[in-house]
Amino acid sequence: MARLKTIWQLSALAALAATTATIAVNQAPVTEPGKSDVIASVLPVETRPVEYQHGYEVQRVFSGRVQARRESLLGFDAGGRLASVQVLEGDRVQQGxxxxxxxxxxxxxRRAELAAAQAEAEARLALASATLKRLRGVLESGGVSRQELDEAREGRRAAVAALDLARQRVATIDVELEKSRLFAPFDGTVVERMVDEGRVLATGEPVLHLQESAIPEIRIGVAGDAVKLLQTGRVYALRHGQTTLEARLRTVLPRRAARTRTVDALFDLVGEYREFEHLRPGDSVNLYLALAIDEPGYWLPLAALTEGERGLWNLYVAEPAGGPSPVIGATHRVGRRTVALLHHEADRVFVRGALQAGTPIIASGLQRVVPGQWITTADSLVAAGEHR
Structure with missing residues (x-):
């Protein structure tokens, strides 16, 4: 009897607990399926509209170098033994x-010998002049014949010619002596010394390399049709490392290099000499030119492209649903477009393909979507939130 009573009490407690749980469930707040819950289950993506462009600009970089306006390999006109070199590498010298x-x-x-011959010729001329003078004085008295007078006259002329020859020979030696000294043709710096004292030099063999101390010039090789963009007299901004240099285009040479197929453009730096003392001949300088390419297309972010087939590229667009979608909250569907890559930069590309101005493309997160997937755009998500 006691056992039956205990069973009845346990059954009553179980029934009471079940009733309490049912009441609690029925009284709990029920969340109706609102738009926020549905939209949260649809993948939102970031889109941006594309803009049609009639063409694009490509920035071309052309490299050149700093060069001295004048530099010479200095040598002697005649060969001989090098007696002395008055300068060292790095020395600055003035003209002359x-x-x-x-x-x-x-x-x-040799000059002493020729000088003696000149003195002898001068003495012979003096003697011939005195003889001619005496003969002229006694010609009227009949002391000499006309023939003797003619001989004296021609003898003096021969003495004059001999003296002229002797003087010319001395002058020639003086020129050779002058050519035995090497002078600076312009203000500059000795950048290289090729030989030292005691060496026997051939005619014209370089002894010193002299570089002019003046504002240097810039020589840049420009390739292709970019030459047509250059304007003589215009000031261009050139890059030397992290420094910008202003230089005026002096001329474009009328020939194209056979090996590089470039045309040399010469620039004059704008400013004072002290502003360019840090420049050294041989330094690299770059010229940036913007080339306009007449090819219609669209600029896209680089992250919007995926690799396609046969050298083409794919991008994903957000196509409007056009009616009720099978996925509640979806506003668009992922579509694929194939484009050709015309130009690329650091973070954007210029493409040509089956697009229209204003088409919303998926700008990022392409690894999360596939063609045909139902999505909602970030703009649609914001609009839905504002509507609530």
């Missing part, structure tokens, strides 16, 4: 400064 000399011992001896 003595740089080097040749051994002139032989020339000095």
């Amino acid at each position: 400064a003595l740089l080097a000399t040749l051994d002139t011992a032989r020339l000095a001896a």
Whole structure:
């Protein structure tokens, strides 16, 4: 009897617990399927409309170098033994400064010999002149014949010619002596010394490399049709490392290099010499030119492209649903377009393909979507939130 009573009490407690749970469930707040819950289950994507462009600009970079306006490999007009070099590499010299000399011992001896011959010719001329003068004085008295007078006259003329020849020979030696000294043809810096004292030089063999101390010029090789964009007299901004240089285009040379197929453009730097002392001949300088390409298409973010077939590329567009979608809350469907890549930059590309101005493309997160997938755009999601 006690056992039956206990069973009855347990059954009553179980029934009471079930009733309490049912009441609690029925009294709990029921959340109706609102738009926010449905939209949250649809993948939102970021889109942006494309804009039609009639063409695009390509920035071309052309490299050149700094070069001295004048630089020369200096040598002697005549060969000989190098006696002295007055300068070292790095020395700055002024125009007319003595740089080097040749051994002139032989020339000095030869000049002394010719100077003696000149003195002898002068003495012969003096004697011939005196003889002619005396003969003219006694011609009227009949002391000399006309023939003797003619001989004296021609003898004097021969003495004059001999003296002229002697003087010319001395002058020639003086020129050779002058050529035995090497002078700076312009203000500059000795950048290289090729030989030292004691060497026997051939005619014209370089001794020193002299580079002019003046504002350098810029030589840049421009390829293709970009030459047509250059305007003589215009000031261009050139890049030297992290520095911008202003340079005026002086001329474009009327020939194209056979090896590089470029045309050299020469620029004059705008400013004072002290502003460009940091430049060294051989430094690299770049010229940037914007080339207009007449090819219609669209600019897209680089992240909007995926690789396609046969060298083409794909992008995804958000196509309007056009009616009720099978997925509640979806406003668009993913479509695929194939485009050709015409030009690319760091973070954007210019393409040509079956697009229209204003078409919303999926700009990022392409790995999350596939063609045919139902989606909602970020703009639609915001609009839905505002509607609530």
